[in-house]
Amino acid sequence: MLAVDEVNYDLTEQADYVERSGDERPLVNLSSGVNFQQPAWEFVDFVLGAARDPLLWHDYDGPNGHVLGRAAVAAYETRRSAGLTTIGPENVIVTAGASAGIALAARVLAARVRPGLQRPHAVLPAPTFPLVGAALCDAGFTVSQVVSCLPERWLPTVEELTASAPPQTTVIYVNTFNNPTGERYSEAELRQLAVWARDRSVVILHDVVSSDLAPEGHLPHLPSIAAKEGYADGVLTVGSLSKSRALPGFRIAWLIGDAQTMQAAAAANELIAPSSPGLASPALLLDRLAMLEAERQYGSARDGAEQVVDLIEPHFATFPGLRELTSRLIDEAHTSGAMAGLLAWRQDLRQLLAANEAILRTRFGDLTGWVPTWRGDFNTFIHLPALDGRDYLQTTHTLFRRFGLQTLPAPAFGHTAQWWRQRGYFTRLSFALPPAQWVRGLERLADACAALGRPTVGVGHPTATAAPTNGRG
Ligand SMILES: Cc1ncc(COP(=O)(O)O)c(C=O)c1O
Secondary structure, three states: OOOOHHHHOOHHHHHHHHHHHOOOOOOEEOOOOOOOOOOOHHHHHHHHHHOOOHHHOOOOOOOOOOHHHHHHHHHHHHHHOOOOOOOOHHHEEEEOOHHHHHHHHHHHHHOOOOOOOOOOEEEEEOOOOHHHHHHHHHOOOEEEEEOOOOOOOOOOOHHHHHHOOOOOEEEEEEEOOOOOOOOOOOHHHHHHHHHHHHHHOOEEEEEOOOOOOOOOOOOOOHHHHHHHOOOHHHEEEEEEOOOOOOOHHHOOEEEEOOHHHHHHHHHHHOOOOOOOOOOHHHHHHHHHHHHHHHHOOOOOHHHHHHHHHHHHHHHHOOOOOHHHHHHHHHHHHHHOOHHHHHHHHHHHHHHHHHHHHHHHHHHOHHHOOOOOOOOOOOEEEEEOHHHOOOOHHHHHHHHHHHHOEEOEEHHHHOOOHHHHHOOOOEEEEEOOOOHHHHHHHHHHHHHHHHHHOOOOOOOOOOOOOOOOOOOOO
């Protein structure tokens, strides 16, 4: 186990570092995976103001979450698929973060063991978001981790991924963009995956937590692709506002799937979350409408709002005042400047990520070996040739204690430290930092490489299997 967090996030260690280094040299977290920008305050103000309404806090919503938030997610998803899928509140659970959505999905999917098999099996790319392997293992899955054998990519091709899937496979996990590498599948690859999964009744668990910042336009939409291939019910989607809106503390996320699976997931959620947070509904309403406004080819925020109202219509009689609250919030989203503020903030964030990626490439290019092509994600996964051969855990602790850098190295994303050490020294970097902090962090990383380092060796990409992942991600 790579116990990075025992130092990087330990309060005593942090206090000790601060005492030794003073105000001049604050800690820099280069690998947070979170978004260190301030959130869009218009968005936050709208959400907090709206959450004062008793309809959003005076009762338990039930383990599926409040109908308003579920309808907002459903309306976005239906429009985003241009009608290829029809999603309603019954297809959505509002969860306390995507992590909770993944854990629920893992539990529900684990219960579907094929006849004659003792344990369900899941296939994951490696490196990837560590909690998924851990959640699947915890739920009873055996997990295969697959790395590409091709040069200059970590994300296995769909052929590689599926060729590594044993016949007992019931779940494949796909992350757009893949954390930590920032890679993603093309539309054609996702189609190939959907067809393969359909023919074997394998569920695709699709994590879209950091999908919506892509600067190059249009990301393929897996549920639409699967629907075209007659496999709409074979995809479970998990998404969240934690990273994309710099609000990990709000714990607002969603799980989308067929109604039967969502019912089972809600039953599992009952023990943990008999209600969604009051903040979730206005946040999801504004966010999902804003995304329609941003993407426009699927209709405007106004079109989305009409769909939200249609979806809640059957429930207005159950909750007196909900109709008025919904129309008021839709109105305020436009008139208060909250939607415009969120859209401008998102645009700024995209520019910040691009600027920081350019800084890494142009000013610190000689620090890194091969880096996956950036496509708009928060994260990248870099090779630091100067640190090749060094012990991962010890080096990460040294980066913290001596250089004031919090980093999350490769073994936190799957496979063992030994496996990684044979390939070189890799770590995740996260672009969502104010540029001055980003540069300060990279300068310290360069100092560390100079002080600890030695000349370079190349990278290998063998496939491998087994071993659950661990660590923050
Ligand atoms: C791919 C991926 N999925 C899920 C999560 C968890 O998000 P949340 O904070 O909503 O639980 C993260 C957070 O780092 C992530 O990178």
